[in-house]
Amino acid sequence: MNNTLNPLNMAMKRSLLVLLLLTLSGLGLASAALAETLYVKSSATKLQAADSASSKVIKTLSQGTAVEVVKKSDKFYQVTAPGGVKGWIFKFKLSAKAPEAAGGSSGLLDALGGQQMAAKESASGSSIRGLSPISEQHAKSKGISQESIDAVKQMEAFKVSAKELDEFMKTGKLGEYAP
Amino acid sequence: MRFNKWQWTALAFALLLLGGAQASQAFDFGGLLKELEKPKTPPPRESGQTPAAEPARKEQDGGLLGLGESLGLIDKKSSDLLKGSVSTLKAFQPIGYEEERAIGGSLAVQVFNRFGGPYPNEALTRYVNLVGRAVADVSDRPEIDYHFAILNTEHPNAFATPGGYVFISVGLLRLLKNEAELAGVLGHEIAHITRKHALQTIQRGQALKGLTSITLTALNKNMGLFDKVIDEVSEILFTRGLDKELEYEADKFGTEYAFRMGYNAEGLKNFIAVLGQSHEGESSIFSSTHPTPGDRLSHLAGEGEKYKLHAHYPVLAQRYKATVQGKL
Numbered sequence: 001m002n003n004t005l006n007p008l009n010m011a012m013k014r015s016l017l018v019l020l021l022l023t024l025s026g027l028g029l030a031s032a033a034l035a036e037t038l039y040v041k042s043s044a045t046k047l048q049a050a051d052s053a054s055s056k057v058i059k060t061l062s063q064g065t066a067v068e069v070v071k072k073s074d075k076f077y078q079v080t081a082p083g084g085v086k087g088w089i090f091k092f093k094l095s096a097k098a099p100e101a102a103g104g105s106s107g108l109l110d111a112l113g114g115q116q117m118a119a120k121e122s123a124s125g126s127s128i129r130g131l132s133p134i135s136e137q138h139a140k141s142k143g144i145s146q147e148s149i150d151a152v153k154q155m156e157a158f159k160v161s162a163k164e165l166d167e168f169m170k171t172g173k174l175g176e177y178a179p
Numbered sequence: 180m181r182f183n184k185w186q187w188t189a190l191a192f193a194l195l196l197l198g199g200a201q202a203s204q205a206f207d208f209g210g211l212l213k214e215l216e217k218p219k220t221p222p223p224r225e226s227g228q229t230p231a232a233e234p235a236r237k238e239q240d241g242g243l244l245g246l247g248e249s250l251g252l253i254d255k256k257s258s259d260l261l262k263g264s265v266s267t268l269k270a271f272q273p274i275g276y277e278e279e280r281a282i283g284g285s286l287a288v289q290v291f292n293r294f295g296g297p298y299p300n301e302a303l304t305r306y307v308n309l310v311g312r313a314v315a316d317v318s319d320r321p322e323i324d325y326h327f328a329i330l331n332t333e334h335p336n337a338f339a340t341p342g343g344y345v346f347i348s349v350g351l352l353r354l355l356k357n358e359a360e361l362a363g364v365l366g367h368e369i370a371h372i373t374r375k376h377a378l379q380t381i382q383r384g385q386a387l388k389g390l391t392s393i394t395l396t397a398l399n400k401n402m403g404l405f406d407k408v409i410d411e412v413s414e415i416l417f418t419r420g421l422d423k424e425l426e427y428e429a430d431k432f433g434t435e436y437a438f439r440m441g442y443n444a445e446g447l448k449n450f451i452a453v454l455g456q457s458h459e460g461e462s463s464i465f466s467s468t469h470p471t472p473g474d475r476l477s478h479l480a481g482e483g484e485k486y487k488l489h490a491h492y493p494v495l496a497q498r499y500k501a502t503v504q505g506k507l
Contacts, residue, residue, distance in 0.1 A: 132285075138402070152291065174441040
């Protein structure tokens with residue numbers, strides 16, 4: 001039997017083709033609208049003019065800044081930053097996940113505690129400094145020496161600057177400075 | 180024109196494809212991919228959800244289940260049951276960052292108290308902080324503050340406590356041969372924090388049995404509960420050790436973080452091999468709280484392929500020698 005002459009089969013094939021085209025075009029539209037949004041992982045992340053660590057720094061972006069990916073190279077992604085500025089960022093300084101709200105509590109204060117936290121406690125993560133009072137209280141109740149408590153405070157107070165870290169990576173040819 | 184059953188099937192397939200594509204647009208697609216990549220071992224109560232991701236997940240649950248229901252692929256009873264299960268899971272509240280820091284800070288005090296005080300060498304402490312910060316910045320949880328300290332003990336030990344506290348002993352620094360190994364060891368400890376291994380263990384433990392959440396306010400009112408939590412988790416971290424699977428996971432993620440920063444990915448693996456041959460390793464807390472070096476190496480072996488093309492990445496042995504060796 002010659003199937004190609006069967007009008008029912010012809011109609012079926014035509015409608016399947018139309019459906020397939022519709023599906024593909026629908027998927028195409030969906031992907032076009034699906035521009036990849038990534039988030040800057042750490043503060044003072046450099047947005048650079050080219051996909052090279054030695055290229056000019058256009059601006060620095062703060063942690064959590066959302067950027068749209070334009071192009072990808074081996075180590076860098078070209079992105080559009082807020083305000084429409086385009087530049088390149090070392091790819092491992094970008095994340096698909098928005099940064100966690102570091103200051104967040106577990107959120108059942110009303111249910112369990114019934115009181116609002118102190119302003120310091122409920123502030124953003126970056127503003128939380130020093131050993132938590134409850135940790136110090138716990139240590140003292142267990143008879144742990146003040147030296148151990150102070151050691152944690154010193155550990156928390158020890159800082160390395162973004163500039164120092166960048167220089168360290170540069171001399172070690174690490175991160176975006178890798179050849 | 181009337182559609183036959185094949186045409187209806189094709190139409191349903193096309194709608195499903197379109198529905199799937201649009202649903203994937205509605206929530207964090209990158210995040211979903213990441214979820215799919217996650218190893219199966221950790222329990223489902225991972226507490227790293229971002230506020231931004233939360234509403235998107237609700238949409239995913241309702242959207243896909245609703246779509247399935249409307250297409251007749253899932254009956255209403257099953258759909259309701261699934262929706263119920265999803266909302267039951269949401270009832271578990273992850274431990275918040277402030278509570279995490281309070282727990283981690285208490286454990287950090289214990290680390291100094293039990294395993295030697297701080298090693299008094301600022302240059303060395305700075306070096307460890309620089310390597311640690313570089314690795315933490317490319318980890319999966321770079322938004323919190325990480326603090327690194329050297330313990331003044333000859334036993335080769337390393338610890339991480341929740342909230343970003345990382346410790347490495349002088350004895351362990353002596354065993355390491357290069358910066359890539361140091362980055363791998365610190366990466367392993369950072370991974371315990373990014374993957375919230377201790378917090379997961381606390382949430383499954385006896386101290387919090389019957390509770391769905393802990394808050395600083397509640398803990399401040401009930402110091403007995405806080406004491407119980409710290410006692411329980413310190414026993415696990417410092418004596419019994421975390422679940423083996425969590426250690427393997429920390430090895431895997433630690434290797435990955437060091438690699439992302441541009442270090443040779445063999446660093447952690449090489450150190451574990453050295454630890455396996457070292458007599459010092461026997462007196463280390465590693466032997467009582469970690470799987471055997473052989474088991475750890477065999478679990479890491481599967482990861483090797485991934486880094487094969489990057490075998491030329493540096494180990495930075497000279498910088499390590501110049502900064503650490505001979506200065507301890």
